[in-house]
Amino acid sequence: MKKVKIAIALFSVLLLLAGCTSAKQGSGTTPASTESPSAPTASAAPEESPAAAKVLNLGKDVELASMDSAIATDGLSFEVIAATTEGLYTIDENRVPQLALAEKVDLSEDGLRYTFTLRDAKWSNGTPVTAKDFEFAWKRLVNPETASEYSFIAGVAGLKNADAIIAGEKSFDELGVKAVDDKTLTVELECPIPFFNSVIAFPSFFPVNEAFLKEKGTEYALTPEALLANGPFKLKTWEVGGTTFYLEKNNDYYDAGSVKLDGLNYKIIKDTQQSVLAYENGDIDYVALSGEQIASYQQSPEYHSVLTGFLWYLSPNQKVPGLENINLRKAISLAYDKTAVVDEILKDGSIVADFVVPQFLATGPDGKDYRETAGSYPSNNKEEALKYWEKAKAELGIDAIELELLFEDTESATLVSQFIQSEIETALPGVTFTLKSQPKKNRVELMYNGEYEVGLTRWGPDYNDPMTYLAMWTTDNPNNFGKWSEKAYDELADRVSRGDLASKPEERWEALKQLEAKVLEQAVIFPVYQKGNAILIKPEVTGVNLGSIGGSISYKLADKQ
Known part of the structure; x- marks a missing residue:
C-alpha cells in the first residue's frame, strides 16, 4: 500500500484543476508552447544546488502559469503555490482539513463566527506572518480591481458580504474578515458552511504580505525575486513560459526540520515519448505513461495505476x-x-x-x-x-x-x-x-x-x-x-x-x-x-502526500534515498 500511496501522490500532481480545471479548471496566464522540448537533463537544476542535494525531479506537461494566489486558476499553479505558501489549514491524505498556520480555532455556537489564533511563522524575507496578511489577501481576492476569476470561491466559503461585493453592491472592505491583532483573525459567515474548513485550505485563501506586494507593484509574482514564501519551499528559478523551474527548501519555514528534500526540480515535457526517455535516463523521478507505453511497462515493479x-x-x-x-x-x-x-x-x-x-x-x-x-x-x-x-x-x-x-x-x-x-x-x-x-x-x-x-x-x-x-x-x-x-x-x-x-x-x-x-x-x-493515471516512479522516492482536493499535494515530508 505504501507504494500505491506514493504513486497516487506523485502522479496526481500532473493533473491538478479547479478545477479545478476550476473552478477555473486549467487556465493560466502564460501561453503553452506547441513545440515539444527535447528531454531535459539533470543539469536543469540550479548550478548552486549541492552535488549531493536531495532533489525530486518532477515532470509536467504544462507550463507554470501564475504564482499569484488571487490570479492562479490551474492545477500546476495551485500545486506550486501550495508548496511555497501555507494557509490556515492543509488537507491531509485522508481528505481531512488540519490546522496549519492557524494554531487553534474557536467557533461560535451559531456557526457564523470563526476566531483563528495564528502560530509563530515568518515570510522568507524575515517578516512575521500576521492576521493582517490574511485579511489583505481575502479582500484582495474579491476586490474588482484584482479581476480574480476565482473570486467566486469567497462566496462558496460563505464569507459575509462576499456575493454582494462580487456583484458590485458593496465595497470589498465590507468582507467578513478582520485582523483583530497580529495573531488573531476573525471570520464572519452569512450562514453555516458544512465544508468551510476544507474550502479555506484552497490556495485562493493563502495570506499575502501587503507591504511586499505594493513594493513589487506590477512585477509582483512574476519572478522568484517578486515572491515571498512561508511554506516548506521557495521559488528559486523561474521564467514565465519557461520549460524548467526550481524550488529550494525554505529554511525560514516554521517546520523546516520536517522537510527532508533540498529542492523540487520541475521540467516541462509535453511529448510522452520524451518523458519516458527522460525517466529511463534518470533525469526525472516519475513519468506518466499513455497508449502503447502502458503495455510495455505494466510488469515493471515501478509501474502503478491509480484513479x-x-x-x-x-x-x-x-x-x-x-x-x-x-x-x-x-x-x-x-x-x-x-x-x-x-x-x-x-x-x-x-x-x-x-x-x-x-x-x-x-x-x-x-x-x-x-x-x-x-x-x-x-x-x-x-x-x-x-x-x-x-x-x-x-x-x-x-x-x-x-x-x-x-x-x-x-x-x-x-x-x-x-x-x-x-x-x-x-x-x-x-x-x-x-x-x-x-x-x-x-x-x-x-x-x-x-x-x-x-x-x-x-x-x-x-x-x-x-x-x-x-x-x-x-x-x-x-x-x-x-x-x-x-x-x-x-x-x-x-x-x-x-x-x-x-x-x-x-x-x-x-x-x-x-x-x-x-x-x-x-x-x-x-x-x-x-x-x-499510469505511471513509473523511482523506488527511492517516498513520503509524497496527496489529499485529492485542490492544491493539497504536499512534498513537505517527501524523501529521496
Whole structure:
C-alpha cells in the first residue's frame, strides 16, 4: 500500500484543476508552447544546488502559469503555490482539513463566527506572518480591481458580504474578515458552511504580505525575486513560459526540520515519448505513461495505476445556434463509446464517467462514498442518439450541423478528441465536427470568454464536497462555460450551500443527488471519463502526500534515498 500511496501522490500532481480545471479548471496566464522540448537533463537544476542535494525531479506537461494566489486558476499553479505558501489549514491524505498556520480555532455556537489564533511563522524575507496578511489577501481576492476569476470561491466559503461585493453592491472592505491583532483573525459567515474548513485550505485563501506586494507593484509574482514564501519551499528559478523551474527548501519555514528534500526540480515535457526517455535516463523521478507505453511497462515493479479525482467532459456552449436544443445535446452525449476511450485510447486506469461527481470525493452522512448511493446514468447508446438527432433536426428545421470541438494540445486530449469526432460523425449522419487544438491556457480562456462551440475540458475538486462540481452549473458561476441556466437548479443549489438544507445532512445529501441528476438529464455537459493515471516512479522516492482536493499535494515530508 505504501507504494500505491506514493504513486497516487506523485502522479496526481500532473493533473491538478479547479478545477479545478476550476473552478477555473486549467487556465493560466502564460501561453503553452506547441513545440515539444527535447528531454531535459539533470543539469536543469540550479548550478548552486549541492552535488549531493536531495532533489525530486518532477515532470509536467504544462507550463507554470501564475504564482499569484488571487490570479492562479490551474492545477500546476495551485500545486506550486501550495508548496511555497501555507494557509490556515492543509488537507491531509485522508481528505481531512488540519490546522496549519492557524494554531487553534474557536467557533461560535451559531456557526457564523470563526476566531483563528495564528502560530509563530515568518515570510522568507524575515517578516512575521500576521492576521493582517490574511485579511489583505481575502479582500484582495474579491476586490474588482484584482479581476480574480476565482473570486467566486469567497462566496462558496460563505464569507459575509462576499456575493454582494462580487456583484458590485458593496465595497470589498465590507468582507467578513478582520485582523483583530497580529495573531488573531476573525471570520464572519452569512450562514453555516458544512465544508468551510476544507474550502479555506484552497490556495485562493493563502495570506499575502501587503507591504511586499505594493513594493513589487506590477512585477509582483512574476519572478522568484517578486515572491515571498512561508511554506516548506521557495521559488528559486523561474521564467514565465519557461520549460524548467526550481524550488529550494525554505529554511525560514516554521517546520523546516520536517522537510527532508533540498529542492523540487520541475521540467516541462509535453511529448510522452520524451518523458519516458527522460525517466529511463534518470533525469526525472516519475513519468506518466499513455497508449502503447502502458503495455510495455505494466510488469515493471515501478509501474502503478491509480484513479484521480479529475472529471473530463464535453461542454456544449448553449449560446451557439442548435446547442440550445436539448435533443441535439442528448444525441451528442450518447453518440460516442466511452468504454473505448478508457480501454483503447487512454489505457491508464481511467473509468467511464456516467456521472458528474467522481468516485472517492466525499463521504455522506451514511458513511458511504457519494457514488455508492447516487444514481447511474446512460453511458452511450447510438440507437437512442440517432433518435434524438432526428427529433433535433425536426425541431431546428435542419438536415445537418457543423460544430467545432475545442481541446488542448496534449497527446491524450488530442487522441480523445479525434476519436469522439469520428464516433459522433459516424453515429449521427449530418453532424460534422471540426477540430481546434490550442495550448491549455488559450483553450481555457476561449471557454471562459464563451468563444467556443463544444469544448473538451476537465474539473478537479477544490474542496471535499459534491458542490465543488455541482455549483459550476448555477447561472452566474464563471465555470458555467455553456451558459445553461435554470431557476429551480439555482434555488436548490443555494439551499444546499447556505440555505435551510445546509444544516440537515441527510436531506442535503439527497438534494445533491437531485442536482446531479438535473445536470445529466438536461445534458448540460457530456461526461467522458474520470481520470486514471499510469505511471513509473523511482523506488527511492517516498513520503509524497496527496489529499485529492485542490492544491493539497504536499512534498513537505517527501524523501529521496
